[in-house]
Amino acid sequence: MQRLKPEQSVFHEGDPARRVFMVTHGALKLYTLLADGRRQITGFMFPGDFLGVSIDEEYAFTVEALEDTELWWFSREAFDRFISDHPQVERELYRLAAHELAEAQRQMVLLGRKAAAERLASFFLGLLDRAERASGKAETCFDLPMSRIDIADYLGLTKETVSRMLAHLRSLRLIRLQAQNRVEVLNRSGLSEMADGMSADHIN
Structure with a gap:
């Protein structure tokens, strides 16, 4: 170990x-x-x-x-x-490889086509999905162990933009910060609409 x-x-x-x-x-x-x-x-x-x-x-x-x-x-x-x-185990690795390929394709779309708020909403939904796969049940919260600059470097944004978009999602009551590294999703359907670019409230 x-x-x-x-x-x-x-x-x-x-x-x-x-x-x-x-x-x-x-x-x-x-x-x-x-x-x-x-x-x-x-x-x-x-x-x-x-x-x-x-x-x-x-x-x-x-x-x-x-x-x-x-x-x-x-x-x-x-x-x-x-x-x-x-x-x-080999079959499971093939499944994981297919999942990683799908994630890479989604990341290309995220970086190439989505606005800043849409990127952050998509990222948060991905972390929530992962939390649910790990627990095997529906979840409303997920951990955020990475820093704001790490999120920025992943999403192709600046740290300041990540902080601004985080505040924006909170102001729309889509999410709430239980702690600096713990997020609660208050409105999953609204967050999904934001991630898909369907919300008129999103900003760049």
Whole structure:
């Protein structure tokens, strides 16, 4: 098992891909550095997610803990043997890969076509859906372990815009902050309409 404190890295972009990891506790962010030095966060990982499952010889991104995090790790050779002996796990990995591809496609639409408030609403709905998959029941709240700047780097916005859009969603009574890192959804259908660009109240 590997334990990480906030801001500690699991691995860095370009490191040899020798291990596969599974998140058992906490949360992580995945990011890559652009040619001009800017950071693009490409995703967030939570308990049950796998890292490093790739045919490439190097990791394609850097992974860093958002909070106290625990991971199980396996050598790639041991992981390949385990998969060969447990076909049901291989099927689950295919399912996860398909889900990640769908998420990547949604992210492209989000960054390319949606206004700022729509992006944040879509992001929050995704976190709520994940909370429901983890608990197996309907939820109205979800944790927000990432910082405002992390959200901005994921959504292609500035930190100031994220804070402004957060205040806007609160003013419409779509969400409420139970704490700095805990969000309650007050109006899920309204948040969905915002995410789909159907609300006349959205702003850029």
